[in-house]
Amino acid sequence: GESVGLHLPTLSVQEGDNSIINCAYSNSASDYFIWYKQESGKGPQFIIDIRSNMDKRQGQRVTVLLNKTVKHLSLQIAATQPGDSAVYFCAESLSGTYKYIFGTGTRLKVLA
Amino acid sequence: NTGVTQTPKFRILKIGQSMTLQCTQDMNHNYMYWYRQDPGMGLKLIYYSVGAGITDKGEVPNGYNVSRSTTEDFPLRLELAAPSQTSVYFCASGYREQETQYFGPGTRLLVL
Known part of the structure; x- marks a missing residue:
């Protein structure tokens, strides 16, 4: 498969444990944020999003936390499974600009 | 719906050659992007x-x-390929601004 990121920060977690992936975003005016998952050789896949009027949003096994004070976003994955192994990106957007700024990504490795 | 499709999957170009990367989506999305x-x-x-x-x-x-x-359709044209354009290219589409972007599988381009 395609090598998405050769020198990405890596988070290794034991299967069944919870994972926390962090992201610092760049623009304090950004008002919409997305987390993507990218498996080797594939395009990014939407996981969860959050708008700036919220500080927490939950999905199935995933939670996104937004701290606007320090421009920080985190993705929590509960009961991490082998299928969660991938590169995870955050992206920020400012309404009216039609554009997203993507982070460089974190590689999650799930250990059996 | 098949989503976002991209062709070709992989291509090798010589410096100075041109090519078009194809992107098609069948979700009736207004917004389309090339990354x-x-x-x-x-x-x-x-x-x-x-x-x-x-x-x-x-x-x-x-x-x-x-x-x-x-x-x-949203084709991307490279007129005079340069080694700096060696990359993986992703097309994405979305219904509105600040909503989920759906990505294609990518085109890997190598310029030699």
Whole structure:
């Protein structure tokens, strides 16, 4: 498969444990944020999003936390499974600009 | 719906050659995007379109051109390929601004 990121920060977690992936975003005016998952050789896949009027949003096994004070976003994955192994990106957007700024990504490795 | 499709999957170009990367979506999305992804880097926006007949530059447009004659298609043209254009190219589409972007599987381009 395609090598998405050769020198990405890596988070290794034991299967069944919870994972926390962090992201610092760049623009304090950004008002919409997305987390993507990218498996080797594939395009990014939407996981969860959050708008700036919220500080927490939950999905199935995933939670996104937004701290606007320090421009920080985190993705929590509960009961991490082998299928969660991938590169995870955050992206920020400012309404009216039609554009997203993507982070460089974190590689999650799930250990059996 | 098959989502976002991209062709070709992989291509080798010689310096100075040109080619068109094809992108088609069948979800009737207004917004379409072209990104490039270099190893260890986040996605960089090349061009985007908010509807048929409307295109605009992203962060890294130099060396590329686009057109949007229909809602479904958003081809990316490289006129004079350079080694710096070696990358993986992703097309994405979305229904509205600040909503989920759906990505294609990518085109890997090698310029030698």
